[in-house]
Amino acid sequence: MLDKHPTLANVAPEPGVGKPNPILEADGLKRFFGGLHAVDLEHLEVERGTITSLIGPNGAGKTTLFNLLTGFDRPDAGEWHLNGGPLVGIPSFRIARSGMVRTFQLTRSLARLTVMENMMVATKDHVGESFWGALFGRWRHIEAANEKIALASLERFGLDHMKDEYAGSLSGGQRKLLEMARALMVAPDVIMLDEPMAGVNPALTQSLLHHITNLRDDGKTVIFIEHDMDVVQEISDWVVVMAQGKLIAEGPPEHIASNATVIDAYLGRHHGEVP
Amino acid sequence: MDIVKILIDAGRAAIGVPAAAYALSSIGLNLQFGYTGLLNFGHVAFMLVGAYGMAITVDLGGSIWLGVPVGILAAVILGLILGFPTLRLRADYLAIVTIAAGEILRLAVRSSWAAPLTKGIFGIQRFADEFFDLNPIPVGLYGIGRFRFDERTVWVLLLGWSLVALATVFLWKLTRSPWGRAMRAIREDEDAALSLGKNVFGYKLQSLMIGGAIGALAGMFLAIDQQNVNPDAYIPLLTFYAFTIVILGGPGTLFGPIVGSVIFWFLFEFLDGVMTALIVEMDIGFLDALDATDVGPIRFALFGAGLMWLMIYRPQGLFGSKEEMLIDAR
Ligand SMILES: Nc1ncnc2c1ncn2[C@@H]1O[C@H](COP(=O)(O)OP(=O)(O)OP(=O)(O)O)[C@@H](O)[C@H]1O
Ligand SMILES: [Mg+2]
Numbered sequence: 037m038l039d040k041h042p043t044l045a046n047v048a049p050e051p052g053v054g055k056p057n058p059i060l061e062a063d064g065l066k067r068f069f070g071g072l073h074a075v076d077l078e079h080l081e082v083e084r085g086t087i088t089s090l091i092g093p094n095g096a097g098k099t100t101l102f103n104l105l106t107g108f109d110r111p112d113a114g115e116w117h118l119n120g121g122p123l124v125g126i127p128s129f130r131i132a133r134s135g136m137v138r139t140f141q142l143t144r145s146l147a148r149l150t151v152m153e154n155m156m157v158a159t160k161d162h163v164g165e166s167f168w169g170a171l172f173g174r175w176r177h178i179e180a181a182n183e184k185i186a187l188a189s190l191e192r193f194g195l196d197h198m199k200d201e202y203a204g205s206l207s208g209g210q211r212k213l214l215e216m217a218r219a220l221m222v223a224p225d226v227i228m229l230d231e232p233m234a235g236v237n238p239a240l241t242q243s244l245l246h247h248i249t250n251l252r253d254d255g256k257t258v259i260f261i262e263h264d265m266d267v268v269q270e271i272s273d274w275v276v277v278m279a280q281g282k283l284i285a286e287g288p289p290e291h292i293a294s295n296a297t298v299i300d301a302y303l304g305r306h307h308g309e310v311p
Numbered sequence: 312m313d314i315v316k317i318l319i320d321a322g323r324a325a326i327g328v329p330a331a332a333y334a335l336s337s338i339g340l341n342l343q344f345g346y347t348g349l350l351n352f353g354h355v356a357f358m359l360v361g362a363y364g365m366a367i368t369v370d371l372g373g374s375i376w377l378g379v380p381v382g383i384l385a386a387v388i389l390g391l392i393l394g395f396p397t398l399r400l401r402a403d404y405l406a407i408v409t410i411a412a413g414e415i416l417r418l419a420v421r422s423s424w425a426a427p428l429t430k431g432i433f434g435i436q437r438f439a440d441e442f443f444d445l446n447p448i449p450v451g452l453y454g455i456g457r458f459r460f461d462e463r464t465v466w467v468l469l470l471g472w473s474l475v476a477l478a479t480v481f482l483w484k485l486t487r488s489p490w491g492r493a494m495r496a497i498r499e500d501e502d503a504a505l506s507l508g509k510n511v512f513g514y515k516l517q518s519l520m521i522g523g524a525i526g527a528l529a530g531m532f533l534a535i536d537q538q539n540v541n542p543d544a545y546i547p548l549l550t551f552y553a554f555t556i557v558i559l560g561g562p563g564t565l566f567g568p569i570v571g572s573v574i575f576w577f578l579f580e581f582l583d584g585v586m587t588a589l590i591v592e593m594d595i596g597f598l599d600a601l602d603a604t605d606v607g608p609i610r611f612a613l614f615g616a617g618l619m620w621l622m623i624y625r626p627q628g629l630f631g632s633k634e635e636m637l638i639d640a641r
Contacts, residue, residue: 127505128505129511130508132505132507138506139506140506144506145503146495146496146500147499149492153492153496156492157504157509160507160508162489164490165493165509171488
């Protein structure tokens, strides 16, 4: 087992509990699709510099919550703050720039850009990306520096040999890897991964897990959605459980594994009861 | 049938005034469609505001050199007006709004209430004298054999192809910069671009305005050559010429619009010559029912069929990369 984060040691494992140093706070966040309460949270805090797993059955509202937090969907009610700053009504691209970057459950590779271009396009505050800067700015040295960073990252994700291929020619698993590497190029404080391990081979999963722990150790906050309980147990500092849009439990991984509410949510309410 | 004459005429068309004008116009459309993925079905509207902006300026007593920036400004403003409400919506909305805007503008400049400025159905003439007065080329015919242009045409062609060259250098600078890379990322997947912090709306607006301004330059150039702007010239067909050219040359390629335009106008003239010869001169039984006035419509039908063939078998255009086409966007 990898080392757990110390700051959460004294936090009570109760849904909606306050954390000592939260980077992300959400209050009363609600999203309805017709009569369906896809997300209906009272309060959620995510501790800075930890790996927080978001788990729950299919359709629990995990992806919808990601969409709300990152501005890809608008909530029907509620507010949320990143580093204390309110994010209500802020467009998604600004949320990404302000330091919270997400990946998608269904990968979104930029098919007719090369793998390297996929990486390079993700860098932020680039003078060459403005119209006047592109024409008259000096951006070649920025490109060269970014390319070095990108190449190192591609190596870590085992994609460096593909750097000049079109991203559209990658396999499904490789696209997942590229998407994660690309999100990191934005240099976010909070990185939100929607099932990053789905379709990635087990050997690579291990190295990815290692990579995610490194990110945390560098001070980044990782929130990730995952269905594989072994993976969740292995790397999470904290686990948040959703079911039917609600936050039903949270706590350290050991606590969650034995939590009756969580088991109910996954297996149905009356499992094991004699009728 | 005089095949040599037909080929010479087609060759003249391939480097002629319409070829230069549509190469320029298509460079603008290519930025929007080929690099950013915008469906601007009203490119003709940008050509119209460019031409009218210039003509009206001169008509009101201004210089043509003031008219040019006025025309460009008009196109930029049109891009803002069309883009602002639509570019946040799905791609098809822009297509619907632009095609409608083209028709609305054409009918507006044609209407009697706009006539004090636009001269209604009569249009505005002789506003480019200042440009032709500058022509340093001595009177005469230039070229080889029957492949010749008079001094006026040479002067106009010089302007046209210089503009094409300038616009190409401009696009070359832009599209190989990080700005161009962000544009292509948006073309591939807007949500992915948003998730990486790109201001997708802002980029699309820029693309629409810049591409539109280049379209306006093309409109001005055509108007200068004809010394005439007339509402009935600005029909949706012009937009579809430009689309055909962009697709023919390969969307999202630097030289695609130029190559596409040259081929387009060569074929246009060549088919015209061959069909006229077949129908009028030759005594071919099954063609007897046709006469010279049928050539135009048949030519359009052939172009339509050709475009369909391209879209099915070579959507990357004649010169686009095969590899790129094989990648079925997701
Ligand atoms: N755009 C939408 N329109 C209507 N209903 C939606 C929409 N998006 C999500 N839903 C519904 O909201 C609920 C939550 O969906 P969500 O994608 O957030 O689940 P999830 O927890 O990510 O599930 P999974 O683990 O399968 O990815 C589901 O019942 C889904 O059908
Ligand atoms: Mg999901």
